[in-house]
Amino acid sequence: MLILRDAAYWDGESDEVRRADITCGHDEIRAVHARGAAPRAADSDVELDLAGRYLLPGLIDGHAHLVWSSGQDPAETVEADGEQLTVLRAAMHAREHLAAGVTTIADLGSNWDIAISVARAIETGVFDGPTVIAAGRTVIMTGGHDPFWGVASDGVDAVVRAVRGQAFRGAGIIKTAATGGVYGRPKGEDVHDGELSYPELAALAGEAHRRGLKVAAHALGTEGIRDAVRAGIDIIEHGVFLDDALVGDMVQRGTYLCPTVAIYRSIADAATTGSAPAYATRKAERVVDAHRTSVAKALEAGIPLVAGTDAGSPGMPHGNLVAELEALVDCGVPVVTALRAATSTAADALGRPELGRVRPGASADLVVTDRNPFEGVDALRAPTTVIRSGQVIRP
Ligand SMILES: [Zn+2]
The missing domain is CATH 2.30.40.10 (Urease, subunit C, domain 1)
Structure with missing residues (x-):
């Protein structure tokens, strides 16, 4: 005892x-x-x-990528390193979270399903680390956001098959993409581009819930967020361009928002720090103001907030949850709400009320x-x- x-x-x-x-x-x-x-x-x-x-x-980071090393272009690093070195890095990153007081992370995307293996290794006592609730590979459209770790799935049957596949491999959560993103690849996606359609997202959420899994959707542009919310997605990741109707929908449905404010600010600032590729900086500069407004709207409406860092992304080290808490507070979030976003509210969003x-x-x-x-x-x-x-x- x-x-x-x-x-x-x-x-x-x-x-x-x-x-x-x-x-x-x-x-x-x-x-x-x-x-x-x-x-x-x-x-x-x-x-x-x-x-x-x-x-x-113990703190909960609602959005991390253990395979990423937080350098200037972590996706490229994974490609250069290959699977075996990436496994070792992911294990080290998990330990960095734990040393910083982060005792649970949601890993929302990892090449080769590595985060699922890391989760199992920690659970079975291979090494000390946080509880890892891992999506493994993401369920995306062909050519969708972060294709290097996505299971390309087009149509209702394909997304259902992909969800079942991830559940079978031991995923603790399902991650999908409803829009393009800021960082990932230099060309071929915009934050306002829709990705998986409403019928695909609804089928995905329905199948995940049948398997007892929560679903987190990457969604920045308004239309994609709307499709994701109406499809019954549990957590909107990023949620940059919210409007009033959407905020009302989210409150009514009990949808959580994990805004990841700090990472976009950091990527936007990379013009001076050099911590991210130039294409990502150009896109981040166009989202930071809208993001701040959306977080304020969400807060005012009472949308439950989850603290997530997107750890491993360019310039965002593992075990750096305080950076996101400070960014939330800077957006007007009261300290106690920020602390709940990193503990009890995050636990509820992930369907793990015994945590936090x-x-x-x-x-x-x-x-x-x-x-x-x-x-x-x-x-x-x-x-x-x-x-x-x-x-x-x-x-
Ligand atoms: Zn991410």
């Missing part, structure tokens, strides 16, 4: 910090005791005195910080201690 004494803890949902003793078993939080009321430690127990420190649920919370029965994934995160999300930048499945991992 792990005994955490005198912790100032945030439960992942409320808007206050309370003091308590907390006990954890191997996987679960066993009890939240009154301060000073935890049992005496037995020889086999591990005890931490957290007086003066803050305890939060401090309460009996929740996963024993926790982070400890020196500073109060309610006073600024950068308190999470260097956690003093990370606990994953009840095991203390020191960064």
Whole structure:
């Protein structure tokens, strides 16, 4: 048993910090005791005195790509490195998330389904890492966004087959694309181009839900987002060009938004930093203002927000969730809403309510910080201690 004494803890949902003793078993939080009321430690127990420190649920990054190395052109790096070196890099990237207090990631696209293998390796104890909820390859139209890791699927039968294929390979979520994107390839797609059609997206979402899987759709342009929302997609990734009607639809359907604000800002700034290819910078410059407006609209309407970094993309290192939390706060998102976006709201979006919370029965994934995160999300930048499945991992 792990005994955490005198912790100032945030439960992942409320808007206050309370003091308590907390006990954890191997996987679960066993009890939240009154301060000073935890049992005496037995020889086999591990005890931490957290007086003066803050305890939060382990963080969740709702959008990452373990195969990508966050260099100037990570897709090209994968092609040059090949499968075996990319597997090793992906394992290292997973560990970088964990060291930064990110105890769960959603991996939304990986060549050769590598993220599914990484997820399984961590789950079976091959090495310590975060829980990985992996899409593996994405389900896209022929010539769609990120073709290097997509299963090209045209027509209702083909998308249903692709969803079943990913489920059979062990995917924990299905990722699709409803529009083109900013980064990926120099030519052949625009953020306003529609990709999988409404009937294809509806068939995809229906089949994923029959298999018990959530669906995340890459969608930037308004028409593509509209098709995805109406098709019953669970999480809109990016969601750059929202309009009022769409926002209303999303609220009514309970659609989540994972805006990934920081990555587009970073790619737009690459004109000076050189951290991304020039074609991507030109496209990012045209989305950042609209993105900010859309996040404000979503916030005001009460659309549940998920924090996602698109980690591994140009200039976005793994384990950098604080960058997205800071970008959200900069868009006007209250600190507590940003913290929920990285804990309980993200867990709900991914269909894993046992994650992202401090309460009996929740996963024993926790982070400890020196500073109060309610006073600024950068308190999470260097956690003093990370606990994953009840095991203390020191960064
Ligand atoms: Zn992505």
